[in-house]
Amino acid sequence: MIRSHRQMTRRRMRRASAIALPLAAILCAWTVGGRAQDTAGGGPSSVKVGGEGKEVFETICQACHLADAKGGSGIPALAGNTHLADKDFMVDILLKGRGGMPWFNDMLTPKQIAAVATYVRSHFNSYSEPVTEADVQRIAGGAKASPRDCATC
Amino acid sequence: MIEEAGPSRRELLTMIGKAGGAIAMYQAMTALGHAAETQFTGPPALSGARKGSKVLVLGAGLAGMLAAYELRKAGYAVQILEYQARPGGRNYSIRGGDKIVEVGGATQTCEFQPGNYLNPGPWRIPHHHRTLLHYCKAFGVELEPFIQMNHNAFVHQTKAFGGKPQRYKELATDFKGHVSELLSKSLNAGALDQQVTAEDKARLIDALRDWGLLDGDLKYASNVHVSSQRGYDRAPGGGVNGEPTPSKINSLSDLLDSKVWTQMGFYFNYVMQTTMFQPKGGMDMIGKAFAKQLAGLITYNAKVTKIAQGDAGVSVMWEDVKTGKVSEAKADYCVCTIPLPVLNQIDIQVGAPMKAAIKAVPYSGQVKIGLEMRSRFWEEKYSIYGGHSFTDQAIALISYPNFDFFKDKPAVLLGAFANGAGGYQLAGMTPEQRIEAALAQGSVFHPAEYRKEFMNGVSLAWSRQPWILGCCGSWTEASRAQHYQNLVAMDGRIVLAGEHASYYGCWMEGALLSSLDAIERLHKTALAA
Numbered sequence: 264m265i266r267s268h269r270q271m272t273r274r275r276m277r278r279a280s281a282i283a284l285p286l287a288a289i290l291c292a293w294t295v296g297g298r299a300q301d302t303a304g305g306g307p308s309s310v311k312v313g314g315e316g317k318e319v320f321e322t323i324c325q326a327c328h329l330a331d332a333k334g335g336s337g338i339p340a341l342a343g344n345t346h347l348a349d350k351d352f353m354v355d356i357l358l359k360g361r362g363g364m365p366w367f368n369d370m371l372t373p374k375q376i377a378a379v380a381t382y383v384r385s386h387f388n389s390y391s392e393p394v395t396e397a398d399v400q401r402i403a404g405g406a407k408a409s410p411r412d413c414a415t416c
Numbered sequence: 417m418i419e420e421a422g423p424s425r426r427e428l429l430t431m432i433g434k435a436g437g438a439i440a441m442y443q444a445m446t447a448l449g450h451a452a453e454t455q456f457t458g459p460p461a462l463s464g465a466r467k468g469s470k471v472l473v474l475g476a477g478l479a480g481m482l483a484a485y486e487l488r489k490a491g492y493a494v495q496i497l498e499y500q501a502r503p504g505g506r507n508y509s510i511r512g513g514d515k516i517v518e519v520g521g522a523t524q525t526c527e528f529q530p531g532n533y534l535n536p537g538p539w540r541i542p543h544h545h546r547t548l549l550h551y552c553k554a555f556g557v558e559l560e561p562f563i564q565m566n567h568n569a570f571v572h573q574t575k576a577f578g579g580k581p582q583r584y585k586e587l588a589t590d591f592k593g594h595v596s597e598l599l600s601k602s603l604n605a606g607a608l609d610q611q612v613t614a615e616d617k618a619r620l621i622d623a624l625r626d627w628g629l630l631d632g633d634l635k636y637a638s639n640v641h642v643s644s645q646r647g648y649d650r651a652p653g654g655g656v657n658g659e660p661t662p663s664k665i666n667s668l669s670d671l672l673d674s675k676v677w678t679q680m681g682f683y684f685n686y687v688m689q690t691t692m693f694q695p696k697g698g699m700d701m702i703g704k705a706f707a708k709q710l711a712g713l714i715t716y717n718a719k720v721t722k723i724a725q726g727d728a729g730v731s732v733m734w735e736d737v738k739t740g741k742v743s744e745a746k747a748d749y750c751v752c753t754i755p756l757p758v759l760n761q762i763d764i765q766v767g768a769p770m771k772a773a774i775k776a777v778p779y780s781g782q783v784k785i786g787l788e789m790r791s792r793f794w795e796e797k798y799s800i801y802g803g804h805s806f807t808d809q810a811i812a813l814i815s816y817p818n819f820d821f822f823k824d825k826p827a828v829l830l831g832a833f834a835n836g837a838g839g840y841q842l843a844g845m846t847p848e849q850r851i852e853a854a855l856a857q858g859s860v861f862h863p864a865e866y867r868k869e870f871m872n873g874v875s876l877a878w879s880r881q882p883w884i885l886g887c888c889g890s891w892t893e894a895s896r897a898q899h900y901q902n903l904v905a906m907d908g909r910i911v912l913a914g915e916h917a918s919y920y921g922c923w924m925e926g927a928l929l930s931s932l933d934a935i936e937r938l939h940k941t942a943l944a945a
Contacts, residue, residue, distance in 0.1 A: 300780075300888060300890075300921055300922035300923075301538070301539075301540070301687070301922055301923065302682075302835065303804075303806070303812035303813045303833040303834070303835065304678070304679060304682035304683075304688065304804070304806060304812075304813070306573070306675045306678030306679065306682075306806065306808060307675065307678070307808060308808055308809075308810070308812065308836055308837060308838050309573075309574045309575070309808040309809060310809070310810050310836070310837040310838040310841055311837075312837055321844060322837065322840060322841045322844065323837070323840045323841075323844070324844075325844035326781055326839070326840040326841070326843035326844040326877065326879050326880070327519075327781065327843070327879045327880065327885070329519065329520040330844070331520075333520075334519070335519045335520055335882075336519045336882035336885070337757070337758065337761045337882075337885060338519055338885060360778045361775075362756075362757060362760045362761075362775050362778070363756060363757025363760065363777075363778055363779045363885050363886050364778055365778035365779070365780070365890060366778070370836070370837060
């Protein structure tokens with residue numbers, strides 16, 4: 264039996280549209296579910312970030328800002344940083360991220376954020392007034408942790 | 417037979433796309449059998465650039481080099497400015513003699529033997545990354561299998577099995593066995609009669625018995641049948657003592673400690689499914705192959721300091737990082753692939769929406785570590801040939817080399833692929849501390865050999881690479897909604913490209929697809945001007 268090209272095409276198109284919707288739904292779920300980036304696949308990590316400000320700094324912050332907190336190549340110095348005179352400044356960035364720096368409200372607790380802000384302000388600068396957990400809650404203003412769209416970040 | 421000179425598949429799809437929009441094109445592509453796995457429909461057929469028009473490309477990573485390659489084919493004059501002394505960007509391999517200088521000045525010189533390398537960035541290519549595979553083939557990049565799945569590699573959880581690593585095949589077989597037993601018993605007990613018809617119930621129980629290796633009583637137990645998947649205590653042999661001895665299954669409770677479903681699920685990921693590939697000789701063979709096509713067009717060691725545009729064209733100020741000499745490059749259009757953490761520090765003349773988008777994408781920080789070992793003990797003593805052993809420690813995994821099997825010479829293990837808190841922790845260390853951590857943590861898999869066979873190691877902390885300050889752009893649903901279209905939209909004479917400007921973040925395929933989309937729009941704009 265000879266079918267016209269047109270008939271064939273129509274049949275194919277019908278078949279295509281029948282599966283197009285579920286596929287779109289899957290693609291959408293994949294984007295949102297977001298295990299799209301390359302990851303190690305080791306499952307949940309057992310790496311714990313300590314509760315003290317110094318521990319948080321050494322486990323997280325110095326990856327970019329360096330052990331002496333002096334940064335470089337466009338990574339801002341935390342040492343001798345006059346922006347930190349404002350108690351809220353660093354907490355705000357830790358909660359929301361800024362430029363290339365990710366937010367940490369999903370990795371650190373409000374208590375850890377307060378501890379590391381206090382540590383950085385007093386140890387690498389001379390701002391001695393501690394940042395409290397209540398400060399962090401106030402600045403967060405009830406905002407929830409932002410989920411990232413990948414497991415790597 | 418005479419064939420009619422009809423439209424090519426790509427032309428046809430473009431026509432359908434114009435006539436019926438994206439959904440019609442998607443349906444047509446599905447009918448042609450290749451939409452589901454890629455948006456790539458073949459290299460672009462751009463042509464007819466206005467005589468004398470020029471495009472300046474910033475960055476000689478894959479996105480920038482593909483843009484330059486295809487735009488030159490379309491008839492544009494092309495110039496590429498690259499900050500580093502090599503092409504490829506994150507498409508990068510580290511070999512013996514290579515020097516790595518981090519922000520802050522920490523310097524490593526790699527001591528690997530000739531032929532050995534570390535791919536610190538991309539290291540595996542999914543079979544459906546058609547754009548990348550297309551250009552690898554076109555440019556003669558030889559690919560070999562990347563051993564993704566290895567049933568005989570280990571899974572380690574600090575709090576499971578007393579910290580002793582278990583073989584993946586044992587845990588995975590036990591997991592499906594226990595789940596099958598419980599589910600089939602629930603079905604038998606009528607617990608799911610509301611959800612399953614009597615006919616399906618019978619079929620599902622049969623399936624579970626088969627899939628889970630259950631015995632006649634629907635029990636998952638230690639026996640030779642189960643050992644045919646999870647392995648034996650004494651493997652089958654020949655002659656008098658040929659009969660095998662079954663291995664002992666793990667309890668459900670122990671198994672749940674192992675969290676093996678995370679690895680089982682990992683292998684199901686669309687981008688993690690076999691078959692996967694790697695270039696022979698190192699991932700940077702791809703970047704080098706692109707650069708070979710663009711001989712003479714790339715200016716290395718060029719640090720972009722300012723990007724301006726106006727009615728007359730684009731003007732980019734750049735500094736030669738060796739001599740400090742400042743120059744101006746001019747063009748009609750610009751494809752900018754500079755990573756966003758660097759771009760957001762450059763004075764760029766674009767509108768507020770794109771500026772806000774450039775500042776809205778944080779970058780992940782990952783660490784990879786290569787450890788050169790005197791011998792391939794993982795093959796000789798553990799029967800592990802390629803693949804990954806997973807751990808919940810900061811290093812996240814060790815991965816075994818995919819070439820030179822059975823050779824009697826030093827080989828390089830991937831000693832860490834750390835991200836999240838573990839990535840920050842390792843990045844914050846000195847290079848020496850990172851190697852020590854990698855040896856200490858990796859030793860759980862191969863305690864007798866790991867330190868004994870170790871020769872030297874090298875690490876790359878992406879957050880401390882001055883040319884990128886991170887590994888990959890990370891988007892959220894909210895930032896996509898607010899900024900993504902503003903990031904990718906052409907702003908006057910400037911268009912951005914790279915993995916950050918794609919929904920395929922962190923993959924070379926995303927960089928290439930982003931680049932193709934950017935230059936097609938650029939070309940259209942240029943012709944309409």
